[in-house]
Amino acid sequence: MLEHIDNLLRQSAENKHLNFSISRPSRPDYHLRGDPLRIEQVLINLIGNAIKFTEQGEVSLTVAPVLETPERVRLRFEVRDTGIGMSASTQSELFKPFNQGDDSITRRFGGTGLGLSISKRMVELMNGEMGLISAEGQGSTFWFELPLERPPEKELPQTEAAADSISQAAKGPQLNGLRVLGVDDNRLNLMVLEKALKNEGAQVTLASDGLECLQILEAQPHDFDVVLMDIQMPVMDGLTATRTIRQNPRLAHIPVIALTAGVLPEERQAALDAGVNDFMAKPLDLHTMRKLLAHYVRALP
Incomplete structure (x- = not known):
């Protein structure tokens, strides 16, 4: 998961000439149960905001245990930046729904993707807590802590074997059980996408623009594991649709991959x-698609 975040966001930091680092737990043998997609979405939002609000210096992610027992580990995630920081009054408003802090910050830097209020709610749904340490002109540290269970020792080889089976180019469908909503205004593209996904065992629903995508999701908010979203579309483009998804608490957890x-x-x-989780190049490369979507198959219950 941390490698995926690094690959996704490092270029954005380097484009602004910022140092970007990820510090992992010192023990490499952690096997923990949690919700990797929700954790990843929260981290992408916090790191993306940190990069956006930092004009020079660095952005870092640190992951470390703060409490360990034989049954569980409490992990702390800290995203630090050397950006503009914020006043105490702004901090008190920041986690309220759809609040983007000071109006001058909003005008200067735009929106905040997934939204801090929704990120906080996601953390709380995982029985964790989120907080902030900041001062004007002194950067910010957003943190959250999560209690994660250790699986029984007898289950560890099975867990590793399952992960290996997905990462290998195994025979047979590799996306069994994945429920995909594909969104594109090009009918031929949708046909190709549908055929490729169904051949890999995925369940596929199609939409021709962002508005139709939203109508489907709002009617069936728990029926999709991932959305493949074209960006340039009539009626409603992909970024507008993604922003709307991220602002809806019932839909905000759904990963969106930009085509x-x-x-x-x-x-x-x-x-x-806007809240996109990842990117997939067009025309579609089947091997790349399988590899990317396998990441979301691993997160299925």
């Missing part, structure tokens, strides 16, 4: 700001 024919650095940042 793009080519992404400039500023376009990539705009997509991340």
Whole structure:
């Protein structure tokens, strides 16, 4: 998960000439049970905001245990930046729904992707807590802590074997059980996408624009594991649809992968700001698609 976050966000930091680092737990043998997609979404939002609000210096993620027992580990995630920081009054408003802090910050830097209030709610749904340490002109540290269970020792080889079986180019469908909503205004693209996904065992629903995508999700908020979203579409484009998804507490947990024919650095940042989790190049490469979507299959219950 941390490697995926590094691959996704490091370029955004380097484009602003910022140092970006991830500090992992000192013990490499942790096997913990949690919700990797929710944790990843919260981290992408916090790190993306840190990069956006930092004009020079560094952004870092530190993951470390704060309490360990034979049954569980309490992990602390800290995202630190050397950005603009914020006043105590701004901090008190920051986690309220749809609040983006000071109006001057909003005008200067735009929205905040997934939204801090929704990120906080996600953490609380995982029985964790989130907080903030900041001062004007002195950067910010957003942190959250989660209690994660250790699986019984007898289950560890099975867990590792399951992960290995997905990462290998195994015979047979590799996306069994994955419920995908594909969104594209090009009928041929949708046909190709549907055929490729069904051949890999996925369940596929199609939409021709962002508005239709939202209508489907709002009617069936618990029926999809991932959305594949074209960016340039009539009626409603992919970024507008993604922002709307992120602002809806019933839908905000759903990962969105942008389908793009080519992404400039500023376009990539705009997509991340909207709440996109990842990118998939068009025309689709089947091997790349399988590898990327397997990441979401591993997170299925």
